[in-house]
Amino acid sequence: MTEKLLIFDMDGTLVDTRHDITTSINYVRGLKNMPPLAQNEVLEIINHKRDELAKKLYDTDSYLPEDRAVFEEHYRDQCTKNVVPFDGVVETLTVLKKTGAKMSVATNAPTEFGERILKAAGIEYFFDFIIGACKVNNPKPDSEMIHLIGKLYNGGNLNRESTFIIGDNYTDITAGKNAGIKSVFADWGYGKFHEEAKPHYHAGNFSEILTIVA
Template sequence: MKVVIFDMDGTLLDSQKDITISVNHVRKTNYNLKPLSEKFIVEAINMEVRNLPYLFYETEIYEDSARDMFEKHYYEQCVKNPYLYDGIDTTLKTLLDNGIKLSVATNAPTKFAKRMLSHLDVAHLFDVIIGADKINASKPSPKMIEYILKSYNFDYEKHEAWMIGDNSKDMLSAQNAGINSAFAIWGFTPESNHNIVINTPKDILDIIL
């Protein structure tokens, strides 16, 4: 058995526009702050060390009002502009046709992930779609990966598993879980020093099949 676990934002789909709109909605409505650029917001999300409450809202922690407002706004916004990266749909179906098991592990809340992937008509291709809220642990913790592998009765000696992502947290999560990983550079992070780098979704087929 082979299992491929995908990150979502920046790997399967582009959600940058909607994230930016919702962050700026909270900035304006809750704090009367000027909007941030999409580039700034995406770079902040992908920083190794970051303080997103301060970067986004100039607060030391996420205030409940801001968190609730973002989640309510983004739940509606997240299906307005997302799109699958070119070649993702075909790649997923080819993997399935070859008997590969597919799942998603994202730091986004599970309800957003399922809503967005359903909207893009690919949710049914995955056995498990899990967000960090499901187990109260985000990447680079290996817990989401371990949860997925357990659902498959995964045997490390007999089976093979890969994590595909666009962030060092994805790679560290895979390392911490003891599985293979490949860094996707078509998404939010355009370069990487990871030992396996894939330039297009179709390249996934070359390393998995």
């Protein structure tokens, strides 16, 4: 049996972080005398392209260094307070681990937050590598994270038939396409499906991954 390499997005795919993300965004907005956003508003906004987020969240044309710094300082503690794995995550990862699948995480969050969040959710031990945006020059939808993970495992040679990226955002699916690997769209997550992204598979719940990658 060919060894599988599974690369997971984090927020909205492995773990539910919506409460903590919203809390920290609203903390920054409060300091700017802006009204708070509801969770559903935040989830709607973060589905937009990266270059549109600052305008929609903070009414600035680009992320101001001071806004980013305040958010990260607040989120560093906030990110572990309410995070939980999605239904079926622990059970499915346990089965995948027993089959010998290699598993890592590629998140556009800073690596530090990824490690803290996954540890708080009790699932960090499933993953060989947790790669955040700070580890690459070009985060998702670029394929740089995927190629870095491939390099960490076996010098960069990705078996395109047995390597999968699983995520809930068009950035995950596009990163997989750019790397030439298979992609699975997580229907349970925060993201809206973009038809043009053209994932290879859809998963209605986390446990369906077992059937898809079998």
